[in-house]
Amino acid sequence: MHRSLRASLWSVVVWTVVAFFVVNLLAMIGSVVVNSFGTRWFNTWLPAGFTGQWYAMAWAEFHLPDILVVTAEVVGAVVLLSGLIGVPAAYAMARRDFPGKRAVMLLFLLPLLVPPITYGIPMATVLYQAHLAGSIWGVILANLVPAVPFVVLIMIPFVEQIDPRVEAAARVFGAGLGRLFVTVLVPLLTPGILAALLLVLVRTIAMFELTFLTAGPTSQTLVVALYYAVFAAGVRPGQSIDAMAVVYMATTLAWLLVALRFVNPTQIVTRAKR
Amino acid sequence: MTAAMLPPRRRMRERGLDGVTLLVLPGVVFVLALFVYPFLYGLVLSFTPKQGDWLANYRTFFADPFLYETVWLTLQIAVPVTLLNTVLSVPVALRVRLMRHQRLLTTILVIPITLGTVLVAEGLLTYLGPRGWLNRFLLEVGIAGSPVRLVHNYWGVMLSLVITGFPFTFLLTLSYVTGIDPALEQAGAMLGAKARARFFRILLPLLAPGLAITLALAFVQAFTVFPSAVLLGAPAGPTRVISIVAYQAAFEQYDYPLASAIAMLMALVQVIIIVALLGARNLVFRGPVSAGKG
Numbered sequence: 001m002h003r004s005l006r007a008s009l010w011s012v013v014v015w016t017v018v019a020f021f022v023v024n025l026l027a028m029i030g031s032v033v034v035n036s037f038g039t040r041w042f043n044t045w046l047p048a049g050f051t052g053q054w055y056a057m058a059w060a061e062f063h064l065p066d067i068l069v070v071t072a073e074v075v076g077a078v079v080l081l082s083g084l085i086g087v088p089a090a091y092a093m094a095r096r097d098f099p100g101k102r103a104v105m106l107l108f109l110l111p112l113l114v115p116p117i118t119y120g121i122p123m124a125t126v127l128y129q130a131h132l133a134g135s136i137w138g139v140i141l142a143n144l145v146p147a148v149p150f151v152v153l154i155m156i157p158f159v160e161q162i163d164p165r166v167e168a169a170a171r172v173f174g175a176g177l178g179r180l181f182v183t184v185l186v187p188l189l190t191p192g193i194l195a196a197l198l199l200v201l202v203r204t205i206a207m208f209e210l211t212f213l214t215a216g217p218t219s220q221t222l223v224v225a226l227y228y229a230v231f232a233a234g235v236r237p238g239q240s241i242d243a244m245a246v247v248y249m250a251t252t253l254a255w256l257l258v259a260l261r262f263v264n265p266t267q268i269v270t271r272a273k274r
Numbered sequence: 275m276t277a278a279m280l281p282p283r284r285r286m287r288e289r290g291l292d293g294v295t296l297l298v299l300p301g302v303v304f305v306l307a308l309f310v311y312p313f314l315y316g317l318v319l320s321f322t323p324k325q326g327d328w329l330a331n332y333r334t335f336f337a338d339p340f341l342y343e344t345v346w347l348t349l350q351i352a353v354p355v356t357l358l359n360t361v362l363s364v365p366v367a368l369r370v371r372l373m374r375h376q377r378l379l380t381t382i383l384v385i386p387i388t389l390g391t392v393l394v395a396e397g398l399l400t401y402l403g404p405r406g407w408l409n410r411f412l413l414e415v416g417i418a419g420s421p422v423r424l425v426h427n428y429w430g431v432m433l434s435l436v437i438t439g440f441p442f443t444f445l446l447t448l449s450y451v452t453g454i455d456p457a458l459e460q461a462g463a464m465l466g467a468k469a470r471a472r473f474f475r476i477l478l479p480l481l482a483p484g485l486a487i488t489l490a491l492a493f494v495q496a497f498t499v500f501p502s503a504v505l506l507g508a509p510a511g512p513t514r515v516i517s518i519v520a521y522q523a524a525f526e527q528y529d530y531p532l533a534s535a536i537a538m539l540m541a542l543v544q545v546i547i548i549v550a551l552l553g554a555r556n557l558v559f560r561g562p563v564s565a566g567k568g
Contacts, residue, residue, distance in 0.1 A: 007469065014369045017362060022382055024408075025437060028397040029385075031407050035400050045410060089301030091294070098290035104302055111309050113491070115498040117517045118544065119309060121537040122316025125530045126308075145308050148301055177293055206390040208501055213525075227392045230399070230505050238400070245396045249389060256388045265380035266445045 029249070036242035054243040061236060062229060062244055071205065071221040071251075073136060078143045078204045079197050085144075086151025087193060091185065093152060094159035108149040116146065116209040124213040134216030142210040150203070151196045158192030159185075191262065198259035205252050222248050320535035331535035341536070344516040345543060351428070351503075351515065352496035355435040359443040360489050367447040368477070380448070383441035394434050395505040399425055402433065430506035431513045435496050443492050450484030451477075486555035490548045497544060516540050 036054055038047025058064060093104070111119070123142060127133035132141060162185070170184045186193070208223045215224050226248050229241045286292065323330040335341045370376055386394055402408050402424040412418040424430055454477065462472045500517040507513025520540060524533030 010365075011369060014365050018366055018370075018379070021440060022379075024401075025382070025386060027407050028394070028401040028437070031401040032393075032397045042405065043410075045407070085300045085304060088297035092296070092298035096290045096292075096295045098295050101290075104298060107302060107305050107310070111305060113494070114541070115494050115544075117498045117500050117520070118537055118541050119313055121520055121524055121533055122319070123308060123312040125319070125524065125534065126312040126315055141308060144304065148304055152301055202388055206388060208390055208392050212501075213521075223390060223392050226396065227501055227505070230392070230396050233399075241396065242400060245393055248393060252388055252390075252393075253385065256384070260381060260384075265377070265384040266449050 032242050032245050032249070035239055036246045038239060054237070054239040055247075057237075058240040058243040058247070061240065062225060064244065064247065066218075067220060067222055067225045070136065070219060074139050074143060074211070074219075074221055075201055075204045077140045078147050079201050081140070082144055082147035082151045082200050083193060083197050086148050086196070087155055087186075087189070088181070089148075090152045090155030091159050091181075094156045095164070108152050111146050111149045112153070116207070117213075119145075120210050120213045123210075127214055133214040134219065136219040138214040138216075139211050139219050139221070142214040143204050143207055145210065146207075147200045147204060150200060154196040154199065155189070155192055158189055162188050195259075195262040198255065198262060202252065202255050202259050205255065222251065316534035317538055319531050320538050323531045323535075324529060331532050332539075334532060335535060335539065341519055344514055344519050345539070347512065348497055348499075348515040348517075349543075351431055351435070351499065351513065352493055355432055355439060355496050356489060356493040359436060359439045359492055360447070360485065362440060363443040363447040363488070364451075364481070364485070366444055367451045368473075370448060371451050376448075380445060383444060385441075386437050387441050387445075391434060391438055391499070391501045392505070394437050395502040398430060398434055398437070398502075398506055402430065425506055427508050428512045431499065431503050434502035434506050435499060439492055439496060442495070443488050446488045446491065447481075447484070450481055450488070453484075454480050483555055486551050490551045493547055493551075494544050497547075498540065516543075 034046065035041065037050045037052065039049040039051050041047035089108075093101070093108075120142070123145065124133055127138045127142065132138040166184060166188070167180060170180050175183065205221070206223060207221075208227060211221050212224050212227065215221070220228070222244075226241075226244055229236070229244055233241060320331055321328045323334075326333075370379060373379070400406055404421040404423075408424070409418070409421040412422060413420075424433065458480070459472050459476055462476045467475065498517050499515055500521070503509060503513045503515045503518060507515075509518055516536065517540065520533050520536040523529050523536055
């Protein structure tokens with residue numbers, strides 16, 4: 001009896017901590033959403049009235065249409081290129097043992113373990129000297145640095161699941177490497193490719209540091225534009241910044257929901273372990 | 275297949291080098307060109323200052339309290355928040371492990387990680403501000419007499435690192451905890467070990483390698499805090515973290531050699547802490563790293 005009482009007390013404490021965290025998290029998100037629709041909000045729980053005018057204002061003043069187009073272009077290019085480079089590399093890593101394979105593995109792990117701001121500053125320096133930073137291509141290249149290794153590491157276990165005899169059979173019937181990929185591997189790897197690319201998509205939308213260090217005025221993505229808006233708070237009403245934050249949140253969370261149909265939430269953080 | 279006739283090629287194939295292996299090359303070249311090369315370039319650049327001898331940048335850093343104190347300021351933020359997040363994660367993960375429907379909780383917790391630090395900073399500015407819901411609650415309940423100042427200081431940055439950092443350490447710890455075979459703990463219970471003894475004698479030693487990695491990753495993230503230190507902290511005062519001075523050196527003073535030197539020092543502190551953590555892991559825990567069913 002005594003022991004079970006202590007155990008249940010302990011579990012109450014643990015659940016209180018979790019509930020406290022979740023309540024504050026949801027309240028934080030909620031206050032952004034409410035503020036973005038509010039008219040005047042002083043010493044009350046809720047604003048005096050509700051309006052959509054801040055969205056119209058953010059749409060025009062922050063050049064949201066341009067920013068959304070740039071974001072879509074950057075994210076699309078990063079997803080496509082990281083897939084094209086990463087999936088074949090993962091196939092080679094999963095199927096061949098070659099001298100220096102451990103070094104190559106380390107090479108793919110490092111960009112995921114070193115935080116972006118540490119390697120981002122020297123990388124941005126190099127990209128500025130190559131006259132790539134400041135343009136959309138600089139932003140795409142910078143975002144590919146963590147994306148390519150990420151795709152490789154996610155895809156290796158998916159390739160390993162495929163029976164090598166399937167590939168051997170295709171080879172016997174005369175399929176070359178290109179044909180093997182198009183007709184056998186890509187269809188079998190579709191779940192893995194989808195998972196990897198959706199995670200790259202979500203991570204690239206939210207990737208602040210690398211985009212921030214390499215973007216010029218015309219190559220800002222949504223998250224960097226949001227940073228500049230918050231940084232210059234006071235120039236524009238806080239509600240329109242929150243409206244922009246809601247647009248960013250809606251974009252990110254919509255893709256997160258799609259991604260979570262194919263991956264487990266814990267996979268989003270444990271990629272480094274694989 | 276016809277290529278196998280040629281002896282040198284055949285030798286290569288037997289060592290695992292053939293057309294398939296070459297598929298790894300684009301990825302390797304890319305990472306070498308945009309990750310390894312810039313890093314080495316930055317290292318060389320940091321030793322070729324705008325003026326002075328080869329160590330001038332590092333001497334500048336350690337002579338100017340405005341610069342070298344950032345290491346201490348950053349550690350003051352990063353170390354407590356890393357410990358707090360990890361220590362909280364362990365009991366929560368041990369309990370959630372027993373839950374059958376973990377998915378809802380893990381989904382909610384993955385949201386702040388996905389949204390990222392910029393949005394969390396903006397959210398907390400609204401939520402923790404003098405007219406935000408938190409202060410309103412504290413005033414109405416009577417816990418505080420006047421609004422508590424939680425933004426534009428140390429605590430704002432701290433709380434933002436808890437909001438984005440705790441889910442990260444928790445999900446990582448959860449993946450390690452679920453790798454431990456529950457039979458081991460049951461065996462301990464059967465032999466009469468109480469909950470406390472089971473935790474310290476069975477679970478903690480098995481969890482130690484994973485915890486060392488969690489601590490290392492969480493520390494490295496907290497140590498490079500940037501957007502929330504600017505937006506939610508006091509970037510001229512107590513939250514003048516090292517990444518802010520590195521950024522200012524590069525993009526406000528255009529002194530790339532000094533910025534590279536600061537980035538290299540940032541990397542050095544991270545390496546020192548990681549080596550210390552993994553070294554401590556080897557001292558505490560000697561045995562196979564992948565214990566249990568994981």
